Amino acid sequence: MEGAGPGTVIYVAFGSQSYMTDSQMEEIALGLEMAGQPELMRGDRGKKARERAQELGRKAKKAMEKGGSSGKKLDELIECLTLRQKNSKTTR
Template identity: 45%
Template structure:
């Protein structure tokens, strides 16, 4: 079902106006990098009416890392993690803040994770399948060949993400182009042109 704004409701009206301004804008900043988003950028840009550009300038959290490494707090959770026998032997399950699971669904997740025989750091809600499928999927992810390949891909994407925000990287270059464009737009505004 498509969302239809209720123009008598101020929140609904604000969301509708913000959405329209986004569609009419000349660009949107994306907290990701071209090496992962590149194939999808043209499709994303096709939603805009003014030939707007997607400026992939992230991951922003990597742009200015702290001078000193952040040390984890000495909590019960970090102690438990340190005590685990094997490196990369703990799975973290998170479902975000928007998930709404029934007790039966949570039970299926909990039982499936328990059946896997692996350590579990946290469980919280999302689209759920049966406990056997969860157990099998967790075992494959943590101990199987597909899981090993997935971890290798994550390591490679992490390396590429870090490179993208360094001088000469795709995000670094996109941010430079964005700043140049903003400077041009600022000059246009002072000479009487209109920016959407």
């Protein structure tokens, strides 16, 4: 794709579609290409989108690190479920 390279942001909205097959993705890519719709944001808008994507990427990685917010929430969930299971056994 012309103009696509490092630092390129491609924005495609699929609405509530949560899973797409490889053939569906290929069909969309081909359709956009044939329509001459460049899937690329240029200029100030593209720069802002790239910066936001990078920021969100850093936050996501940090959340997944050991001791990050995602790990802490998972630990809290496991602890809560364990306590509920113990309490249900003692009230029987």
